[in-house]
Amino acid sequence: MSKPDLSPVPIWRCKDKECKAWMREELATSPSPECPLCKGGMVKSIKHLPKLVNKKSRKKS
Template sequence: MYKRNNNGEEVQPEETKVWECTSDKCNGWIRANFTYEEKPECPLCKSEMVASVKMLQAINNPGMK
């Protein structure tokens, strides 16, 4: 489990939309709410990416609407 340092409260992971790299040689992925492109390319190897879901700790991105 994840714990916040400030008050010891447990943070449960939640389903988060992500983009994952399609290359077998790359493990790259990006949270969908941190991308500006409709269909991004992998920032590590420049391969195509596909939409997926991962169980991750929630992160608020105030720059996205």
């Protein structure tokens, strides 16, 4: 199995160094979300991730 192509993706990550929570910016529910695990603040960052595939928009041939 080959490794997926990674690209820089904007994310929100928890400010707390002990908390490992993060989410893709495009999937955040608000412009400045709170951490879903510890309810703390989050900051914008970048993470290298595989591209998301929207299965609903695919057309069957």
